[in-house]
Amino acid sequence: MADVSGPSKAAAGGGTAAPAAGLPAERKETGPAPTGSRPGPGPVTRLRRGLATHWYAWVMVAPVVTVIGVIVGWPLVRGLYLTFTDADESNVERRIGVNTIDASYEFVGLQNYVDVLTGGHFWDKLVWTVVWTVSCVVITFVIGLTLANMLNRKVRGRSLYRIALILPWAIPAFVSVFAWRMLYNERSGILNAALEGGGLSAMSWLTDPFWAKVSVIAVNVWLGVPFMLIAMLGALQSIPAEQYEAAEMDGATAWQRFWNITLPGVRSVSATVVLLSSIWTFNMFPVIFLLTGGGPVGSTDILVTEAFKLAFQRSPRDFAGSATWGVLILILLILFALVYRRALRQQGDKEGAW
Amino acid sequence: MATQSTVPADRTTGPAGSAAPAVAAGPAGGVSGGKRQRRRGERGPLASFGLHLGLLAGAFVALFPPFWLLVTSFKPRSESFSLSLTADFSFDNYQYVINETAFLTWFGNSLLIVVVTTFLAVFISSTTGYALSRFRFPGMRSLMWTLLITQMFPMAVLIVPLYNLMSRYGLLNQPVGLIVTYLTIAVPFCAWMMKGFFDTIPVSIDESGRVDGLSPFGTYWRLVLPLAKPGIAVTAFYSFVTAWAEVAYATAFLTGEQNLTLAGGLQTFVNQHTQDWHHMTAAAVLIAVPAALVFGYAQRHLQAGLTAGATKS
Secondary structure (H helix, E strand, C coil), X not given: CHHHHHHHXXXXXXXXXXXXCCHHHHHHHHCCCCCCCCCCHHHHHHHHHHHHHHHHHHHHHHHHHHHHHHHHHHHHHHHXXXXXXXXXXXXCCEEECCEXXXXXXXXXXXXXXXXHHHCHHHHHHHHHHHHHHHHHHHHHHHHHHHHHHHHCXXXXXXXXXXXXXXXXXXXXXXXXXXXXXXHHCCCCCHHHHHHHHCCCCCCCCCCCHHHHHHHHHHHHHHHHHHHHHHHHHHXXXXXXXXXXXXXXXXXXXXXXXXXXXXXXXXXXXXXXXXXXXXXXXXXXXXXXXXXXXXXXXXXXXXXXXXXXXXXXXXCCCCHHHHHHHHHHHHHHHHHHHHHHHHHHHHCCCCHHHC | CHHHHHHHHHHHHXXXXXXXXXXXXXXXXXXXXXXXXXXXXXXXXXXHHHHHHHHHHHHHHHHHHHHHHHHHCCCCHHHCXXXXXXXXXXXXXXXXXXXXCCHHHHHHHHHHHHHHHHHHHHHHHHHHHHHXXXXXXXXXXXXXXXXXXXXXXXXXXHHHHHHHHHHHCCCCCCHHHHHHHHHHHHHHHHHHHHHHHHHXXXXXXXXXXXXXXXXXXXXXXXHHHHHCHHHHHHHHHHHHHHHHCCCHHHHHHCCCHHHCCHHHHHHCCECCCCECHHHHHHHHHHHXXXXXXXXXXXXXXXXXXHHHHHHHC
């Protein structure tokens, strides 16, 4: 008992702390706890009673709480701090040879946020990021659900189709993106060859701002459909066949069956999958970074690629600005997830009960 | 179309009787006329045709880019963009990539980083998944939220502070640095997934263990963990795939040819300065094939794992 009380307290502290607060909150709670002899029986007794009943649960979650606190919480707090400074390439702590040059950036308050939010750049990127996310998720969902419906029947060669359709998932995304870059190649790619063969004119797939946007969305849909397909297939298979039988007895048409049985049946899985893939797409770095590099002239840059560029590709490297973008992106995502869950719950979804 | 419509005529005559052939002459008539007679679950030939057409189209789109990559990897540089399937077929590109570039080093780096990350993440997070699935304890709700929100973290929010911390402790260009970084993604994810899997294991098993005098840890270790092995495999597989394909951190934290992982290495073939598509395709195939094999092996469990994880969240 004695040997486990340390980690379990840390677990309790980290567990009850608000996510964004991370380390400081944990410190605050663990501070008095190890001494255990502080007067005032209220909190101590409560803690002791809590320990007696919950110590095993706390010990079990301790590794994750510790690890998240150290490698997520600490950088997060530092990142938040950076957003209130003017840190860039020239003034952060760095090493040249054996010499360490101390950080010399200064606290500038909310200046970074003011700059980002009053300039038009962030909002431009936000609009495109939303368009990108919505189109990718909607198209992927529709195609995924359609293909899942097709696969969820007795069809010859079903397992072969299934393997073929999930292949894009089996290949690392960065590899596939390079394959697509070859296909899109303006001068000699096979897509343009096919267009020209069909009597159409070649397209500037990756160098025209509009078509570059279409191209990145197409590639992301290609990458995302397999996941959607497998998730939806699982959901479809969990719908009891009796429901379809009964509906058919009652003379429901195929469309009515789809609308009244299939869609409600896949609802809860869809809700989760759409939330997940929205967040993934919103944060989808490799597709845009490797396919167009954000170009032409930044027209396909979404928020995360732009934040990455601010810190690692522009000169001077703007660490504070990039961190500010990162924090704003995180806030947007959390807001989105909250609104999404609330919307679901209002529709009577009980699964988000916790 | 004509051949398609003759098949149904034969089939519909069976149940429909002698009146059917006349109706089944046209394809449309064949479908609507045969509809009532068809047994449940069967479909008309036109629907079958459409189904196969749709699936074939999907399969074609899914297969073509990787297929073209494979085809191109056997062509010399001058033929990289030729439209023929083979042109001067040779393994030269592969020989070059393996012998003349740091490809094998990148591969080793990737393997080391990803295997260690996966192992650590699964090891660290399995007990948490169990605790979240079985116990109600103070702090549980906030832990769940923390896990969920951490998974939503855009890399943009952590990449700068992590970069600065790595730089301070000299971990840039080190596998350790990237392992720690990937754990920030893998640990919350694995804990969350594992909770879903433990949820699918009946609580009655725990109860029987407790009745027999096992401690909560004993129950977990001796009874539940062995049952959760498929779930653990899927979780490990997921975090493996995620780390294997990660680009942003790998690009930002690793420089210098010998330090790169595959995601960074592949970028060296085609960039502002070089356009070695022929070498890139060979390297891409060498990266994709093992990944696809691992995937193929694990994909049988995918669907079960996904729905377990998804519906229970």
